[in-house]
Amino acid sequence: MHSLLPKTQTAVPPRTFIAELAPLMGQRVKIKGWVHRLREHAKTTFVVVKDLSGTLQCVVATRENRENFRLRLEDCVEVIGNLNPDARVANGMELFVESIRILARAKEALPFTSGSSIEKVTQEVLIENRPLVLRHAEKGEIFRTQARIVELFREYLTKNRFTEIFTSKIVASGTEGGTNLFKLRYFEKTAYLAQSPQFYKEQCVGGLERVFETGHVYRAEPHATSRHLTEYYSLDVELGFIEGPEEIMELERELLNYMFEVLNREKAEVLQRFGVGPLPSMEKAPIWEFGECLERLKLAYGSEAIEGLSEDLNGEAEKRLCELAMREFACPAVYVVGFPLHARPFYTAARGTAGAAQSFDLLFRGLEITTGGQRLHERAQLEKALRGRGLEPSAFESHLKMFELGMPPHGGFAIGAERLTAQILGLANIREATLYPRDRNRLTP
Amino acid sequence: MHSLLPKTQTAVPPRTFIAELAPLMGQRVKIKGWVHRLREHAKTTFVVVKDLSGTLQCVVATRENRENFRLRLEDCVEVIGNLNPDARVANGMELFVESIRILARAKEALPFTSGSSIEKVTQEVLIENRPLVLRHAEKGEIFRTQARIVELFREYLTKNRFTEIFTSKIVASGTEGGTNLFKLRYFEKTAYLAQSPQFYKEQCVGGLERVFETGHVYRAEPHATSRHLTEYYSLDVELGFIEGPEEIMELERELLNYMFEVLNREKAEVLQRFGVGPLPSMEKAPIWEFGECLERLKLAYGSEAIEGLSEDLNGEAEKRLCELAMREFACPAVYVVGFPLHARPFYTAARGTAGAAQSFDLLFRGLEITTGGQRLHERAQLEKALRGRGLEPSAFESHLKMFELGMPPHGGFAIGAERLTAQILGLANIREATLYPRDRNRLTP
Numbered sequence: 001m002h003s004l005l006p007k008t009q010t011a012v013p014p015r016t017f018i019a020e021l022a023p024l025m026g027q028r029v030k031i032k033g034w035v036h037r038l039r040e041h042a043k044t045t046f047v048v049v050k051d052l053s054g055t056l057q058c059v060v061a062t063r064e065n066r067e068n069f070r071l072r073l074e075d076c077v078e079v080i081g082n083l084n085p086d087a088r089v090a091n092g093m094e095l096f097v098e099s100i101r102i103l104a105r106a107k108e109a110l111p112f113t114s115g116s117s118i119e120k121v122t123q124e125v126l127i128e129n130r131p132l133v134l135r136h137a138e139k140g141e142i143f144r145t146q147a148r149i150v151e152l153f154r155e156y157l158t159k160n161r162f163t164e165i166f167t168s169k170i171v172a173s174g175t176e177g178g179t180n181l182f183k184l185r186y187f188e189k190t191a192y193l194a195q196s197p198q199f200y201k202e203q204c205v206g207g208l209e210r211v212f213e214t215g216h217v218y219r220a221e222p223h224a225t226s227r228h229l230t231e232y233y234s235l236d237v238e239l240g241f242i243e244g245p246e247e248i249m250e251l252e253r254e255l256l257n258y259m260f261e262v263l264n265r266e267k268a269e270v271l272q273r274f275g276v277g278p279l280p281s282m283e284k285a286p287i288w289e290f291g292e293c294l295e296r297l298k299l300a301y302g303s304e305a306i307e308g309l310s311e312d313l314n315g316e317a318e319k320r321l322c323e324l325a326m327r328e329f330a331c332p333a334v335y336v337v338g339f340p341l342h343a344r345p346f347y348t349a350a351r352g353t354a355g356a357a358q359s360f361d362l363l364f365r366g367l368e369i370t371t372g373g374q375r376l377h378e379r380a381q382l383e384k385a386l387r388g389r390g391l392e393p394s395a396f397e398s399h400l401k402m403f404e405l406g407m408p409p410h411g412g413f414a415i416g417a418e419r420l421t422a423q424i425l426g427l428a429n430i431r432e433a434t435l436y437p438r439d440r441n442r443l444t445p
Numbered sequence: 446m447h448s449l450l451p452k453t454q455t456a457v458p459p460r461t462f463i464a465e466l467a468p469l470m471g472q473r474v475k476i477k478g479w480v481h482r483l484r485e486h487a488k489t490t491f492v493v494v495k496d497l498s499g500t501l502q503c504v505v506a507t508r509e510n511r512e513n514f515r516l517r518l519e520d521c522v523e524v525i526g527n528l529n530p531d532a533r534v535a536n537g538m539e540l541f542v543e544s545i546r547i548l549a550r551a552k553e554a555l556p557f558t559s560g561s562s563i564e565k566v567t568q569e570v571l572i573e574n575r576p577l578v579l580r581h582a583e584k585g586e587i588f589r590t591q592a593r594i595v596e597l598f599r600e601y602l603t604k605n606r607f608t609e610i611f612t613s614k615i616v617a618s619g620t621e622g623g624t625n626l627f628k629l630r631y632f633e634k635t636a637y638l639a640q641s642p643q644f645y646k647e648q649c650v651g652g653l654e655r656v657f658e659t660g661h662v663y664r665a666e667p668h669a670t671s672r673h674l675t676e677y678y679s680l681d682v683e684l685g686f687i688e689g690p691e692e693i694m695e696l697e698r699e700l701l702n703y704m705f706e707v708l709n710r711e712k713a714e715v716l717q718r719f720g721v722g723p724l725p726s727m728e729k730a731p732i733w734e735f736g737e738c739l740e741r742l743k744l745a746y747g748s749e750a751i752e753g754l755s756e757d758l759n760g761e762a763e764k765r766l767c768e769l770a771m772r773e774f775a776c777p778a779v780y781v782v783g784f785p786l787h788a789r790p791f792y793t794a795a796r797g798t799a800g801a802a803q804s805f806d807l808l809f810r811g812l813e814i815t816t817g818g819q820r821l822h823e824r825a826q827l828e829k830a831l832r833g834r835g836l837e838p839s840a841f842e843s844h845l846k847m848f849e850l851g852m853p854p855h856g857g858f859a860i861g862a863e864r865l866t867a868q869i870l871g872l873a874n875i876r877e878a879t880l881y882p883r884d885r886n887r888l889t890p
Contacts, residue, residue: 015686017606032686032853033686034851034853035851051654051686052606052608052653052654052655053606074850074851075851076685076686076851076852076853076854078686103686103853103854104822104823104851104852104853104854105851106849106850106851107849107850110850128846129847129850130648130649130651130652130847131648131649131651131652131847131850131851131852132652132850133652134649134651134652134653135651135652135653135851136652140652140653143608143610143653144608144653146611147608147609147610150609150611151599151603151609154596154599158596161462161497161498163497163588163589163592164592164595164596165588165592165880166591166595166661166678166862166880167880167881168661168676168880168881168882168883169614169661169676170627170663170675170676170883170888171888171889172888172889182615182629182630182631183629183630184627184628184629184630184638185627185628185629186627186675186888187665187885189888191888193629200880200881203575203576203890204575204576204579204880206575206576206579206580207575207576207577207578207579207580207581207585208497208579208580208585208588208589209496209497210497215660215661216611216613216614216660216661218615220632230615231613231614231615233611240521241460241477241478241496241521241523241548377549378549398889398890399890401573402574402575402576402890404551404552405519405551405552405555405574405576405577406479406480406519406520406521406549406550406551406576406580407521407549407576408477408479408521408548408549409521409548409549417611435610435611435612435613435645435649436612436613436645437613438613438615440632443615443616443617443631443634443636444616444617444843445648445843445844445847
């Protein structure tokens with residue numbers, strides 16, 4: 001440890017977070033953090049230190065730094081000094097350095113730093129340097145915002161009598177009949193990674209009535225597009241004793257409104273920095289039947305716009321439907337309900353008798369962020385639906401028998417946390433909102 | 446729908462949760478739930494309906510029930526009727542049934558019901574009937590309490606500037622060198638299920654300084670004991686800029702105190718019903734060095750008590766150390782610190798120069814619920830430690846290079862959520878606190 005001042009004060013103050021320094025003005029304080037910026041003048045060097053709570057300008061003699069510390073950007077340091085008011089810097093204070101302890105060195109040739117512009121840094125480099133991304137003034141906000149999004153999701157549901165559940169991700173069979181599953185050697189057996197907590201959340205509704213789960217799910221997606229990952233964080237909700245899917249959509253509307261209102265309040269600056277502005281009220285998002293969507297698309301964009309859309313929407317249609325909703329209701333979101341039943345999973349309830357499903361998607365700012373719906377809740381219906389899809393009910397026995405224990409009418413939905421974060425912040429690629437993305441080509445870091 | 450009363454009131458009231466009925470006394474209300482108890486008298490049948498919020502006694506004419514409803518325990522019903530005060534029942538009200546709609550039937554021969562005693566029901570039957578367990582008056586509390594435990598964990602950390610992270614569970618190599626890993630076919634590559642978010646939480650400390658994660662982790666445990674699962678829910682914490690492991694233990698102490706105080710307040714009745722009483726303050730839990738633990742065990746239980754404990758404690762020793770702490774400090778918990786370094790993972794920091802590790806376990810009510818410690822934070826140290834264990838640093842390159850980006854001294858810990866729940870409620874088998882347990886022999890439900 002090197003000292004600039006005579007060591008008259010020997011008691012070492014405890015470490016204080018930068019955001020909590022203000023009441024200690026004029027006192028001797030200790031901070032810890034990373035060297036965020038360095039500005040060397042002839043006599044004086046300004047060292048901006050960053051910790052999880054903020055930044056502080058520290059002042060050290062240039063000769064002292066050159067001889068003793070040789071600070072580099074992103075070094076980890078502990079700084080002791082006197083805290084003084086300074087109206088010229090953003091938070092109105094600076095630290096006259098008494099001593100600096102180097103806790104860890106950063107290498108000299110960093111691909112980018114926590115204070116540098118990273119517009120030209122490739123996605124690849126960002127993924128390979130997550131600590132720097134998280135430390136970065138702007139990019140780090142993506143993951144702080146994501147944490148808040150997930151927290152608000154849980155908070156709203158808990159307030160509304162939902163119980164959080166934790167269910168297994170290692171399963172004996174897929175929920176949707178066996179495509180895109182990751183296969184696992186499970187001792188003497190074969191197992192799969194869960195594509196969703198679908199079966200489990202339904203079963204738990206049979207006991208707790210309202211449940212949610214937040215956790216990873218897995219799809220062996222053969223494509224690596226800007227919207228697909230093989231592992232994503234699913235925000236799952238399921239509730240019992242419902243009358244129909246409208247009740248589920250209403251719940252999601254209120255949930256998102258709750259989340260968006262808090263984010264608009266707390267993250268106004270972040271939303272502005274990411275160029276997206278305040279989040280909309282979901283009150284005005286229309287509910288359109290699948291058939292109606294096709295008609296609207298055809299009317300607005302011509303009949304080529306609905307080619308190949310007999311079973312599901314595609315990315316282009318999702319974008320356009322949000323545009324249409326924006327035009328008509330000033331809300332960039334649409335609930336699409338009544339998808340063709342045969343294209344939905346076997347457990348989906350029928351909407352009327354014309355082959356439509358009680359299932360819906362929520363499109364938000366041009367992207368599907370939710371799939372949900374009402375499920376079948378009687379064993380006989382489920383068996384019939386399985387057979388209708390050429391699946392053998394006996395393979396689902398461990399799930400089917402739960403439907404003999406008194407299973408209320410129920411339904412739910414799931415939101416992809418990465419997609420939601422990306423749409424909230426206007427990110428072009430879902431990987432920007434995924435700490436350690438997994439796709440066909442990526443298994444590290 | 447069958448009606449007992451003339452249909453003079455046609456507007457159907459909205460469904461009300463039973464716990465929210467009190468202000469509607471004297472009014473016509475609608476409830477939904479399960480048939481929890483049935484008591485048939487000559488003229489009148491009492492039907493206790495249970496929803497997620499409570500139970501309500503409903504009164505229906507026995508003839509009416511026999512002719513129209515034929516209610517069975519655990520049927521899902523919607524009941525409309527008049528809410529009347531009745532001082533004889535627990536919540537002071539009962540419902541005079543106007544109509545009952547059967548929403549779903551339960552089968553006749555249930556293994557147990559939500560109101561029955563299940564002391565003699567085997568663990569196997571409980572696991573095979575999770576909806577009934579969750580609906581059960583007593584057993585359901587295990588999972589409600591678990592949800593609250595995890596919520597409080599997140600709440601405390603968020604209040605203390607920790608950021609939640611979501612990291613991949615599909616990894617290219619194990620964190621501890623390759624034992625007990627589940628192997629996965631990942632397209633053209635081989636991957637593994639993560640044993641812990643260890644590497645990722647360390648990397649994220651390099652950006653966010655304080656992080657936590659709650660999520661499943663995987664161990665291909667060859668045994669299926671009462672304390673081991675192949676998949677468990679890990680409550681992970683990691684923080685940077687620490688001075689030593691004492692800081693980490695102190696954080697955990699405060700975290701647990703926060704959680705325990707709330708649980709003592711909110712779940713007093715549940716704790717009493719499970720026969721465990723209030724949770725202790727962790728303030729008094731002693732910190733004992735590993736060597737000191739062996740001496741204490743020897744002194745109290747004789748030298749056989751420490752046979753085979755040269756590298757780690759065993760279940761018996763964990764129990765006894767908690768007994769000793771209870772005797773001396775009136776607290777059934779001990780922090781054991783300074784385990785032999787060579788028996789701990791390669792990333793563990795050394796405690797002094799005599800071969801001890803800066804790592805600790807927390808034993809609580811006779812069981813290890815936490816492992817934690819300070820980690821190495823310099824690339825060169827990590828490489829040396831890997832080589833010392835016969836591991837090739839290049840296999841860990843994707844992790845090691847993060848240590849060149851400015852990695853502060855750091856450490857953390859992990860708590861198994863199922864173990865913590867079991868110890869809080871005094872459950873003998875971890876499976877009682879696991880919704881869908883996975884072990885060598887169990888892959889369903």
